[in-house]
Each structure stands twice: as structure tokens, then as C-alpha cells.
Amino acid sequence: MKRFALLFTFLLALSLLASACAPVTPVTSTAPENPNIILATTTSTQDSGLLDVLVPLFEEQSGYAVQTIAVGTGAALAMGQEGNADVLLVHAPAAELPLMESGDCKDRFLVMHNDFAIVGPASDPAGIRGKTTATEALALIAESEATFISRGDDSGTNKKERALWTDTDYSPNDTKPAWYVESGQGMGNTLMIASEKAAYTMTDRATFLANQENLDLEILVEGDEVLLNVYHVMTVNPEKSNAINYTGALAFANFLIDPATQDVIREFGVEKFGQPLFFPDADKTDADLGL
Amino acid sequence: MFNAEVFQITILSLQISALATGLSLFIGLPLGTWLALGKFPGRSFLLSMVNTGMGLPPVVVGLFVAMMLWRSGPLGNLQLIYTPAAIIIAQVVISFPVVTGLTAAALQALDPRLILQLYGLGASQMQMIWMLWKEARLPLLAALMAGFGSVISEVGASMMVGGNIRYQTRVLTTAIVLETGKGNFDVAIALGLLLLTITFLVNWALTWIQQRSARR
Numbered sequence A: 001m002k003r004f005a006l007l008f009t010f011l012l013a014l015s016l017l018a019s020a021c022a023p024v025t026p027v028t029s030t031a032p033e034n035p036n037i038i039l040a041t042t043t044s045t046q047d048s049g050l051l052d053v054l055v056p057l058f059e060e061q062s063g064y065a066v067q068t069i070a071v072g073t074g075a076a077l078a079m080g081q082e083g084n085a086d087v088l089l090v091h092a093p094a095a096e097l098p099l100m101e102s103g104d105c106k107d108r109f110l111v112m113h114n115d116f117a118i119v120g121p122a123s124d125p126a127g128i129r130g131k132t133t134a135t136e137a138l139a140l141i142a143e144s145e146a147t148f149i150s151r152g153d154d155s156g157t158n159k160k161e162r163a164l165w166t167d168t169d170y171s172p173n174d175t176k177p178a179w180y181v182e183s184g185q186g187m188g189n190t191l192m193i194a195s196e197k198a199a200y201t202m203t204d205r206a207t208f209l210a211n212q213e214n215l216d217l218e219i220l221v222e223g224d225e226v227l228l229n230v231y232h233v234m235t236v237n238p239e240k241s242n243a244i245n246y247t248g249a250l251a252f253a254n255f256l257i258d259p260a261t262q263d264v265i266r267e268f269g270v271e272k273f274g275q276p277l278f279f280p281d282a283d284k285t286d287a288d289l290g291l
Numbered sequence B: 001m002f003n004a005e006v007f008q009i010t011i012l013s014l015q016i017s018a019l020a021t022g023l024s025l026f027i028g029l030p031l032g033t034w035l036a037l038g039k040f041p042g043r044s045f046l047l048s049m050v051n052t053g054m055g056l057p058p059v060v061v062g063l064f065v066a067m068m069l070w071r072s073g074p075l076g077n078l079q080l081i082y083t084p085a086a087i088i089i090a091q092v093v094i095s096f097p098v099v100t101g102l103t104a105a106a107l108q109a110l111d112p113r114l115i116l117q118l119y120g121l122g123a124s125q126m127q128m129i130w131m132l133w134k135e136a137r138l139p140l141l142a143a144l145m146a147g148f149g150s151v152i153s154e155v156g157a158s159m160m161v162g163g164n165i166r167y168q169t170r171v172l173t174t175a176i177v178l179e180t181g182k183g184n185f186d187v188a189i190a191l192g193l194l195l196l197t198i199t200f201l202v203n204w205a206l207t208w209i210q211q212r213s214a215r216r
Helices: A002-020 A043-047 A050-062 A073-081 A093-101 A134-144 A156-165 A187-196 A205-214 A246-256 A259-267 B004-037 B043-053 B058-069 B084-108 B112-120 B125-135 B137-152 B156-162 B172-182 B185-215
Strands: A036-042 A065-071 A087-090 A105-120 A148-150 A180-182 A200-204 A218-221 A228-236
Touching: A036 A043, A036 A073, A036 A246, A043 A050, A043 A065, A043 A187, A043 A205, A043 B172, A050 A065, A050 A246, A050 A259, A065 A073, A073 A087, A073 A093, A073 A156, A087 A246, A093 A105, A093 A156, A093 A228, A105 A134, A105 A187, A105 A205, A105 A246, A105 A259, A134 A148, A134 A156, A134 A218, A148 A156, A148 A187, A156 A200, A156 A228, A187 A200, A187 A205, A187 B172, A200 A205, A228 A246, B004 B043, B004 B084, B004 B125, B004 B137, B004 B172, B004 B185, B043 B084, B058 B084, B058 B156, B084 B137, B084 B156, B112 B125, B125 B137, B137 B185, B156 B172, B172 B185
Parallel strands: A036 A065, A036 A087, A148 A180, A148 A200
Antiparallel strands: A087 A228, A105 A200, A105 A218, A105 A228
């Protein structure tokens, strides 16, 4: 038994050593007391490359080190609720509000939006091309029983899609007809599946543009006000646990809504895709975006 | 694309998986020997548990380790979640049953008369175990290779407990998932080939040691 106790101690010591070897936080003159913050966010902000621009900028300006965990919005909100993250950057307004009411999160600021679009094969078997409302397009897909790929992963995009179906006379999410396929994967993979199956899906514009060259899909319906994809930053309530770095979380939130950062967001992707991927909104209110 | 970042990711993957395999050997070799040679009640039950552990799904291990290490979990105060140490812990949990199970199988395949003979020659218990390890060195090296293979190629646990954080916990497998999600299939394939090459080189080195000792 003694040998095993020794082994265990050795293992623990090694793991502590390994964590001590973890990359050292950049030290600046204004080095904060607790420099580590955990940001829980959605795959779309990471897959589009936006965070690769914003996070280093923030780390350089503030001296904080940000650990970015990219998961679905459902998981990101759960991490906030459990106090496993300090700050959240998410896009499911209806699911965000309960966390503010319950006191799980403390501050919430409007950061930016981009938009969703309904994409599908060029042949467009359901004939949705050019329809002006998402509701009309989804109803046509359901009527013609054309294959539709849903994320099915409780992400922000998935929550949005399910909300859109409730405005139609169809509820494939409950009845699970054969034409309604749930991929259970991220947006990039779901677009690939839709492309291979010549099916329809709903996607955020940023991920679609980033993957476009690999896809046989076209944007068929866009521009409807309900298709806005609105991002908020939320700080987790420090009363939940001593481990929460509220000062750092608030610094990151304030960084995102700072006018200089908002300009960076506006410019992001213009060079590569010829159009912006995100539209800064810090000077607007939820009401301006129809929330 | 073979820039400094890819180099850093590769080195990190190798460091994490090598350390995890080393720790698995440290636990698995004595434990497997004990299970193979010991005579005590519940031994075959423990062996069955270890053999089941050889097929543990990495993503389940990841979830379990993450729940332990999250701030809300019992070991949250250690602040290990989303660090390389967290990945090492998860990978040890994945690979030590592999090393343990294959060590036990290797030693049990030896001729039981060998132990009697060694005792007859006056060997102490430690000397006897040492001789058995030397005798079984070929399957033991195979156990080491299997342990390394199970962790360098694993993605579910690394993603969950490491978080795929750039410059900190992004390893080759999680980088491949990320690049696939971004639609950069060419980069994902290049990283995949890099991973295969590294796994091959490590196994080549171990096989060389194994076969050299076989000829002796």
C-alpha cells in the first residue's frame, strides 16, 4: 500500500509541476492581481477567426490572459450558471435573460450582431429562393418535405432555428419527420452534411462565408429581421464562487464595447470576404434590434 | 503553414502524451505485475475491471475528469482545468489500464516454472520480478506502444479538459477538429499527416529497441 501512496504523491507532484510549466502570463506594467480569466463562447466566434484578433488585442492592452473555451451557447450558459467561467460571449437572447433574473450573471451588454441565412442547393427543390420571410421559406420546405439539416445541439443557432419553426404551422422538432435531420455537430460540419445531402439548413453568415469554397450551397433567403443573430457579453456573478475573476470579466466586457474595439469588429473579414462578418452594436439598445 | 505555431502544437502534443505514457508505465507496470503474480481474493474481478478500462471511451474520461476539475467540482481549488496538467491526468486515466492489462497478460504468458526456478536459484522477490520483466520485454514494449498510441491519437478528452486554448492546450488532434470546423481541410489534412508521421517515428524507435533486444 505504501508504494501506491508514494505513486499517488508522485503523480500529484508531477501534475502540479506541469501546471507550473504552463505558459507564463504576459507581464505588463499594469499587471492585474489575478490575471487569468475564462471566456466561454460559441464556436461561431472562434471558427470565424474573430477571437484570434480580439483576444490578443485585449491581452496586450490589459495584461490579462484569456482562456477561451468555444462550445455551443447552451454549454457556455451552463458554464456561467455553474460558475465555471468568468465571462460569456453568447448569442441566444431568450436563454440569456433568465440568467440575469436568477442572479447567475451580473452585467450584460449588447456587443454586435451578424445574421442568419437559409441556404440550400442551387436546384432549390422547395422553391424558397427570394422569399422575404424565414417563416414562409420554412413552411415551403416542410410542405415539400425537402431535407432540412438542424444542428440539434442546443447551440444558439439551434435555439434560433427552433424558435423560427414555432412561427410556422409545422413543428418538425417535436414530430421528427424523416426529412428533418439533426446533425448534433458544429456549424461547419453541419454545412458539409447539408452540402453532401443537397439539403437546406440555417447558418450564420460568418461560418457560411468561411466554408463557402467547400460547399455546393447558396444563400436562398436572407435579410428578414427575425434572422438577426445578436451577441451579448455577460459577466458571471462573483457571489457564486471565490474563484470567479469578476474584475477581469468586467475588463473584458468593457473592452468589447469600447469604440476602438467596435471599429476592429466592423473591419473584421472585409479584406478576406469583401464584406463585414459582424456589425458592432454597442451604441444601440436591444429594442433597436427588435429584441 | 509549417510555422512556429504548428511546431509549438506538435511539441506540446508530444510532451503531454509522452509524460502521460510515462506515468501510465509507472502505475501500470507494478499494478499489472501485482495482478499477474499476486494471489488474493478478487484478483480476476480486478483484472476484468482493468481489461474493461482498456476500452474506456476518451470522451467519457474527459467528462469525468472535467467534472472533478471544474471550479464547481471537488478538485476545483487546484485550478487545473484547461491546463496541460488536466490533459495529462485524463490521458493517464485512458492509458494506464492499457499498460496494466497488457503487462499482466505478458507476465502470465511466461512459463510458470520460471518463477519456481528463479526462487530455486535463491532470487529475492525484487530480483525475480526484474528477471520476469527482462524476459517479457518484447510484449512490455508493445504495451508501452499501445499506451502511447491510445493517448497521442485521442481527441475527446483533450478537447473537454484542455479546452483547445491557443498556445496553451491546443494539441494536434484538437487543432485538426478546429481546422475542420473552419473549413480549412487542407490544413487539417496536413496536421493529420504530421500526427501520423510523429506516431510512426515514436513507434519506429520503440520497435527498433524491441527488435534489437529480441536478437540478443
